[in-house]
Amino acid sequence: MRAASLWRYTIPLEAGVVLRDQRVKLRSGLVVRLRDGSAEGWGEIAPLPGFSREDLPQAQEAAEGWLAGWCAGKATAESVLPSVAFGLSCALAELDGTLPAAGNYHPAALCVGDPDQLFARLQALPHQVAKMKVGLYEPIRDGMLVSLLLEALPDLQLRLDANRSWTPEKAWQFARAVEPELRQRIAFLEEPCRTPDQSRRFSAATGIAIAWDESVREANFVVAAQPGVTALVVKPTLTGSIRQLQQLIIAAQQQGLTVVISSAIESSLGLTQLARLTNWLTPQVLPGLDTLDLMQHQLQRRWPGSSLSLQTLADREAIWRR
Ligand SMILES: O=C(O)CCC(=O)C1=CC=C[C@@H](O)[C@@H]1C(=O)O
Numbered sequence: 001m002r003a004a005s006l007w008r009y010t011i012p013l014e015a016g017v018v019l020r021d022q023r024v025k026l027r028s029g030l031v032v033r034l035r036d037g038s039a040e041g042w043g044e045i046a047p048l049p050g051f052s053r054e055d056l057p058q059a060q061e062a063a064e065g066w067l068a069g070w071c072a073g074k075a076t077a078e079s080v081l082p083s084v085a086f087g088l089s090c091a092l093a094e095l096d097g098t099l100p101a102a103g104n105y106h107p108a109a110l111c112v113g114d115p116d117q118l119f120a121r122l123q124a125l126p127h128q129v130a131k132m133k134v135g136l137y138e139p140i141r142d143g144m145l146v147s148l149l150l151e152a153l154p155d156l157q158l159r160l161d162a163n164r165s166w167t168p169e170k171a172w173q174f175a176r177a178v179e180p181e182l183r184q185r186i187a188f189l190e191e192p193c194r195t196p197d198q199s200r201r202f203s204a205a206t207g208i209a210i211a212w213d214e215s216v217r218e219a220n221f222v223v224a225a226q227p228g229v230t231a232l233v234v235k236p237t238l239t240g241s242i243r244q245l246q247q248l249i250i251a252a253q254q255q256g257l258t259v260v261i262s263s264a265i266e267s268s269l270g271l272t273q274l275a276r277l278t279n280w281l282t283p284q285v286l287p288g289l290d291t292l293d294l295m296q297h298q299l300q301r302r303w304p305g306s307s308l309s310l311q312t313l314a315d316r317e318a319i320w321r322r
């Protein structure tokens, strides 16, 4: 006997969270629970405004349609909406036991805040891998800060993310502020320039490794080894089901590329599932999942070690059930 419930959640974000130049105060999404006899599986469906092609009402409509079919025992294809396909695939994988319980709860530390605080925080990290946004201020300032951190912390490896914000000239200004021997400790710089071509040229000229994030989600994207490209940053809420993630990982491995499983600012429910997917599918790679502290509370499942309070859904009214 199959049953399903859908809840809607809204979590206040910490002041100052900026996504694509927009200050964002709330994160909303759906949580699904599937039951089949005594087995149970949960998933999170949370399109990210400005990044997902579907919005929350569209995701809800698609999820309800899929769930009605599933409860009736019909063979149901994966949704074409990535957030829906991802959340439902997690719920199914918990239900049938394919998603292992063990997780990798040690993401690359996301650096925000002023350089002094950053320095203290980075020094205390168990593994010296951190991620920093660049491209929000002057590129020379970014380059100087990167140099300062790499010089002060000799074991530190930095992942940088420019979100396609630089012209070739600005990207050069950044690179000139980082000495060539320090550039080797930039594990990768995500999408430095406005176009992939410009980013590839930047990498060839500076020796700074790059990674694709936005490009992975473009219709014409092909997984291919290219000089200077070391990694694909994959946010499953934006790319689709666990099966699609597995295909991407296999294709990337065949081309010698690393896949970094990353957050699309999911709640602790989705983040802990991403941590489990990381441990299962990319066990050698630190994930990009250090986004829980952008939120004011956890949802349904605890992230190990987090002191944020937990809100659960079982006593809340579902918006849909069957
Ligand atoms: O990749 C990580 O380590 C954390 C996630 C992260 O940086 C992002 C998540 C979602 C939207 C973006 O603002 C941002 C990114 O650009 O990659």
Ligand SMILES: [Mg+2]
Pocket: 161, 163, 190, 213, 214, 233
């Ligand atoms: Mg990015």
